[in-house]
Amino acid sequence: MCGLLALLTARGDAPEFTDAVGRSLQCMYHRGPDAAGTWNDGDAVFGFNRLAIIDIEHSHQPLRWGPADNPERYALTFNGEIYNYVELREELQAAGYAFNTEGDGEPIVVGYHHWGANVVEHLRGMFAFVIWDTETRTMFAARDQFGIKPLFYATTDKGTVFASEKKSILEMADELGLGLGLDRRAIEHYVDLQYVPEPESLHEEIRRVESGCTVTIKPGGKVHSDRYFEPHFDSQPVPKGKEQDLYDRIARALEGSVEKHMRADVTVGSFLSGGIDSTAIAALAKRHNPNLLTFTTGFEREGYSEVDVAAESAEAIGVEHIVKIVSPEEYADAIPKIMWYLDDPVADPSLVPLFFVAQEARKHVKVVLSGEGADELFGGYTIYKEPLSLAPFEKLPSALNKGLNRLSRVLPDGMKGKSLLERGTTPMEDRYYGNARSFNFDQLQRVLPWAKREWDHREVTAPIYAASTDMDPVARMQNLDLFTWMRGDILVKADKMNMANSLELRVPFLDKEVFEVAQTIPFDQKIANGTTKYALRKAMEQIVPPHVLHRKKLGFPVPMRHWLAGDELFGWAQDTIRESLTDDIFAKDQVLEMLKEHRDGVSDHSRRLWTVLAFMVWHGIFVEHRIDPQIEHKDYPVEL
Known part of the structure; x- marks a missing residue:
């Protein structure tokens, strides 16, 4: 878990940018306070801040590797963790390759030499990396399937720069001749959605490599992007009497993922709230670390804390538990610092207490596990029950449906039944755009008078919906959230708030093998018996304490x-x-x-x-x- 910066110059003058790269690394000191370094040749210059987790004494970056006839052919800079690095090394050694380290970065570059761009198909983990091939003079970069680790980039006539954080690119704006104008479309998307959707950023000339994508570029050329991961929920019916087989598959996949995520040469802890997701992760992690430490946060205001439930869970699974209480004064004082760490704003109040619990956890451990991704993979948001409540409207004639929709819009706000009638007669593509539903267009224009309808949320969501027409209604909502809310809000705050405190966050639910099981779960195993994540709850019956197993999802309550x-x-x-x-x-x-x-x-x-x-x-x-x-x-x- 680190901070990377890679610049490919257009004019072969990389050494002239080395000082600027070194200065820009200072903006990401928090991502890697253990070591720093730069490397350059005629075309490329790499910079790196390291948070040492695996192979601490070695595996320094930028990392050089090459075959016997050109032992320093490649340079790698890599942020993240590859959890199957041991198995990858063994596979590549069997193919005749030699390794110089015991770390998880070297299998990426050796794998790139062996498989080319398809190396990403072999990686199980979270990652953003850049490889420079000194022989073909080609730069290759990639992000993990779900977008757990960030990667920004910008191109000018002087070159293309990639970085883990946008502020490091902003720091080099003068050297690169980079414009700093704001993107009005991205601003409207942010206000509408509460986050800036990929691949945008609020600065016009800085973009993001999208999750599940690779990019290639040559000196003076343009960034070429390819998508290698397209999540698809292919729900498969469960034969009657075979439900337990599904639950067992879920339990095995999650336990295997947690086991892999515990690989580290430092102490690993776990966040623990009052919900099933983090409790399941902590309970499974306890099997691999009997001395597991867990952490939670809450507020002074009564009714806005999951501290008591988390403490009860910690006692039930037998772990030592540490609590951080956040006061309103602390909250307000931290906001400017947090916005700096974020790079672009995210309008989620829960990221502030996340910052504080990460700060507390870093006093005790260097790595924590958390439950992000469970809701998107297993159908956990309460709104996912909506297709059931709106099902009767689907049986109405089209003309009647349209008439009722017109009626719903003239009914007084707050009138009983107005919301149900309006939503029931509105197509999913128009009514659901993720968990960020704060503004309708009239409210948006109240604060953004220049807002354009063609720039509203549909511009972001329409292509995602177009690719999911063969999925069931809940799966379509999950798929949308994977591409929007999860990677725009959930994973941004997870990465930025923990790295702000030099703490590595690992998310075992967002694992390729867990997803292989989750994507097959049918509608009636996600939403059933009045609850969400039904199959996951059944799979965790012998793992999660009873007081948490069927507890209603609250999110992170902030007053x-x-x-x-x-x-x-x-x-x-x-x-x-x-x-x-x-x-x-x-x-x-x-x-x-x-x-x-x-x-x-x-x-x-x-x-x-x-x-x-x-x-x-x-x-x-x-x-x-x-x-x-x-x-x-x-x-x-x-x-x-």
Whole structure:
């Protein structure tokens, strides 16, 4: 788990950029405080910050490897973990290749020499990496199947740069001649969805390599992208009486994944909330580490904490448990720092307590496991039950359906049945765009007067829906969330908040072998008996304590609604809006009016307000340079 930077120059002047690369690494010190280094030849320069987890004494990067006739043909810089690296090394050694380290990075570059671009099909793990071939003068880069690890890039007439964090590219803007204009389309997508969807970033000239994609580029050329992983939920009916076979397959796959994710030369802990996902991971991890430490966080406000449930779970599975309580003051003070770490804003209030629990965990361990991805793979969001409740509408004649839809739109807001009628007569492609449903278009135009309908969420979701027409309704929603909410929100906050604290987060649910089982689960094994993730719950009956097994999903409860209406955050929010130099983006008078309506109880605008406030803080840091995020930049020697 580290921070990488790779620059392919267009004019063969890589040595001239070495100092700039070394300086830009400082922005990612938090991703790899254990070691740093740069390497260059005529066309390429690599930089790397290392968080040493496996083969600590060796496996330094940028890593050089090559066959016997050209032993330094390739250079690799790699962020992530390959959990089947032992098996890959054995397979490649049997094919006649020699290794110089015991780490998990070298099998990538040896595999690239052996399989070419298809090496990604052999990797089980989370990764973003760049390989430079000094012989063919070709740069090859890739991201893991689900997008667990980030990879930004930008191209100018001076070259193309890849980096784990956007801020390192921004740091090199002058040397690269990189424009720093904001992308209006990406801004609208952010406000609409609460995150910036891939491959966009809020800066026009900086993009992201998408999850499950590889890219190739030659000096002076353009980035060519190929998708190697297209998730598909191919639901398969379970014969009556054979349900337990499915549950056993799920349990075996997850246990095997956790076992692989425990591979490390440092101590591995686990996050633990009040839900089934993290509890299942912690319980399985305990089998491989009897002294497992678990961590959770909560708030001072009663009713907004899963601390008690997590403590009960920790006692039931027999692990030592550590709790971090976050106060409103800590929350507000950390926001600028967190927006700096994020690179682009994510309007999810739960990322703040995640930052604090990661900070606490880093005092004790260097790696933690967590339960991200279970909801998307196994059907865990409450909204996934909606196709059942709306099924009767599918039987209505088309003309009647359209008429009822028109009627629903003229009914008064808040009228009983209005929402059900409107959603039931609206096609899924128009009504569901992931878990980020804060603004309708009228509300969006209230705060973004320049918003365009052709730039709304459908621009992001339409291609994903078009590829899922053969899936059942829940599978279509899961597939959408895999490409939107999960990689735009869930995995961004997981990576950035943990790496901000030099803590490696591993997510055993997001494993290729777990997905191979999850993608086959039929509709009636995801949503059944009034609950979600039914098959997963059945698979975990002998692993997860009973008080958690059928507990209703709560997400991560943050008292944002109360704080923005009360003394805790109202004043801070008001000052943030007034001081922000975003008058050309937001209708600030309307945002202030929404804040007043929220305080007065007219309407709950908490998520909408938080979306705008997060952007304003981000803008104050990266555009206005008015807000100091109070980051302690560490200086360290860079070995050339």
